Amino acid sequence: MIKVIAFDADDTLWVNEPFFREAEEKFASLMEDFMPRHSSIKELYLTEIENLGLYGYGIKGFMLSMIQTALKISDHKINAKAIDMLLTIGYDMMQKPVELLPGVEEVLEELKQEYRLVMATKGDLVDQEKKLKKSGLDHYFHHIEIMSDKKEADFAKLIRHLDISPEEFLMLGNSLKSDVLPVLALGGHAIHIPFHITWEHETVADEVVHANFNKTDNISKVVEMIRGM
Amino acid sequence: MIKVIAFDADDTLWVNEPFFREAEEKFASLMEDFMPRHSSIKELYLTEIENLGLYGYGIKGFMLSMIQTALKISDHKINAKAIDMLLTIGYDMMQKPVELLPGVEEVLEELKQEYRLVMATKGDLVDQEKKLKKSGLDHYFHHIEIMSDKKEADFAKLIRHLDISPEEFLMLGNSLKSDVLPVLALGGHAIHIPFHITWEHETVADEVVHANFNKTDNISKVVEMIRGM
Numbered sequence: 523m524i525k526v527i528a529f530d531a532d533d534t535l536w537v538n539e540p541f542f543r544e545a546e547e548k549f550a551s552l553m554e555d556f557m558p559r560h561s562s563i564k565e566l567y568l569t570e571i572e573n574l575g576l577y578g579y580g581i582k583g584f585m586l587s588m589i590q591t592a593l594k595i596s597d598h599k600i601n602a603k604a605i606d607m608l609l610t611i612g613y614d615m616m617q618k619p620v621e622l623l624p625g626v627e628e629v630l631e632e633l634k635q636e637y638r639l640v641m642a643t644k645g646d647l648v649d650q651e652k653k654l655k656k657s658g659l660d661h662y663f664h665h666i667e668i669m670s671d672k673k674e675a676d677f678a679k680l681i682r683h684l685d686i687s688p689e690e691f692l693m694l695g696n697s698l699k700s701d702v703l704p705v706l707a708l709g710g711h712a713i714h715i716p717f718h719i720t721w722e723h724e725t726v727a728d729e730v731v732h733a734n735f736n737k738t739d740n741i742s743k744v745v746e747m748i749r750g751m
Numbered sequence: 752m753i754k755v756i757a758f759d760a761d762d763t764l765w766v767n768e769p770f771f772r773e774a775e776e777k778f779a780s781l782m783e784d785f786m787p788r789h790s791s792i793k794e795l796y797l798t799e800i801e802n803l804g805l806y807g808y809g810i811k812g813f814m815l816s817m818i819q820t821a822l823k824i825s826d827h828k829i830n831a832k833a834i835d836m837l838l839t840i841g842y843d844m845m846q847k848p849v850e851l852l853p854g855v856e857e858v859l860e861e862l863k864q865e866y867r868l869v870m871a872t873k874g875d876l877v878d879q880e881k882k883l884k885k886s887g888l889d890h891y892f893h894h895i896e897i898m899s900d901k902k903e904a905d906f907a908k909l910i911r912h913l914d915i916s917p918e919e920f921l922m923l924g925n926s927l928k929s930d931v932l933p934v935l936a937l938g939g940h941a942i943h944i945p946f947h948i949t950w951e952h953e954t955v956a957d958e959v960v961h962a963n964f965n966k967t968d969n970i971s972k973v974v975e976m977i978r979g980m
Binding site: 576577578582583585586589590593596598599600601602603605606609612613616646647648651668670 | 805806807811812814815818819822825827828829830831832834835838841842845875876877880897899
C-alpha cells in the first residue's frame, strides 16, 4: 500500500539541533555583559520567529538574527569584534561534518529494496544540499525535496509531484508539527521518531492519536513497523 | 520539437540586479569614512565571490557579505548603528515589490498554449518563492525549479526530471554563463535576452555562435522565434 517513504533530514537522518543549541550558548556568552544568558537566548528566539517569514529556516537567517538581537540587546553598544565572532559562529556551523544518526544507513539500505525513498527537508537550499552531499546518503533517494516550509499545502504539492495518492505516502521524522500532523491531515501515514532535543518552535502540546500514526524511539525499528502496516 | 521552455527569473521575468546595484551604492555611502566608494564596492564583490560556495546566491548571503566586508574595511572600527543600517538595506531589498519586465506576461500567455513552461532560477529558496508569489506568474508554470547553481550537471538533472531529452528543452535567460552555455553544452536550445545590467560574476568574454542559439533584445520577439525553430 505504501509506495513512497519520505525522510525528514535534520535530527532524523543526521544531528542538527544540538549545533544550534551550542551556537546559542556561544551567543549568550558574548552577550553576558549586556544581559543574563537565559534572557539573551530568549531574545534571540523571539527575533528568529519574527524573521522566519522573511528569512526562512537555515544558518544564514540564524546568523542575521544573532546580529540583529546583539544590536538590540546591547542598545548598539556591541563592538565590531563581537559581531565578527557572531559571523564566525555561523561559519563554524556551516562547516561542521555531518554526523549520521545510528541505524540510518541500514534502514535506508533495507527500505530502498521495496520502496521509493525521498528526502523531504525544510531549510536553506545550499545548507541542505551540502549536508546531503557530505552525508553520502544521496544515492538512496529517488527524489530530494527541499521545502521552504512543511505545511499541508507543501506536502500536498510534493505528493502530487510524486504522482501517488496520500494513502501511498509515509513520512518519517522527528517533528510532530512539521513531519506528522500535516501528512496525517492529508490522509497520509506518518511515523514519529523523536530526537532528544526539539526546537521550541517545532513542539506541539498534544499527544497524537490516529490510525495512520506510529511512533518509535529507534529508527532501526521502522523497517518491521512498515512491513506490518 | 521543443517540448519544455524554461525561463530564468531574475532580470528575465522581473527586475533584480538594479536592486543589488542600489544596495551596493548605499553600502559604499556607509563606508566612505573608511574607503573610497569604488574600492569598497570592489571589496564587497570579492567577499561575495569568496562566500558563494558557502552561502549560495540571494539576499541573506549578500547581507552577511556586506557585514563581513564592513568589518574588514573599517578594521573593526565600524559602529553598531552602521551594522544596523546594513541589515536595513537587506530587509528593504526583501520587501521590494516585484516589477515585471515589459512583455513577459503576454509571452507566457501565448507560449503556454503550446508548450510546457518551467521556471528555472538560481537563488535563495525563500527569496525566489516569495518573488514568484508576488509576481502573480505562478499559474503559468508547470514546474518551478529553484537551483543552488546553474551548471551543466544542474540542467542535466532538471531535464531528466522533466522526462524529456535535451533537444526538447529550450532555456531563456539573461545570463550567457548560467542560462545559455550549460544548456547548449548538453544539446539543448537557448535564447539569450540580455538585460541592461549584468552582475560581473555572470559575464562571459566570448560571443556565442551555435546552431541551437538565438538572441533577442526583446522578450516579445521570442514567440515568433520559437515558432520558426
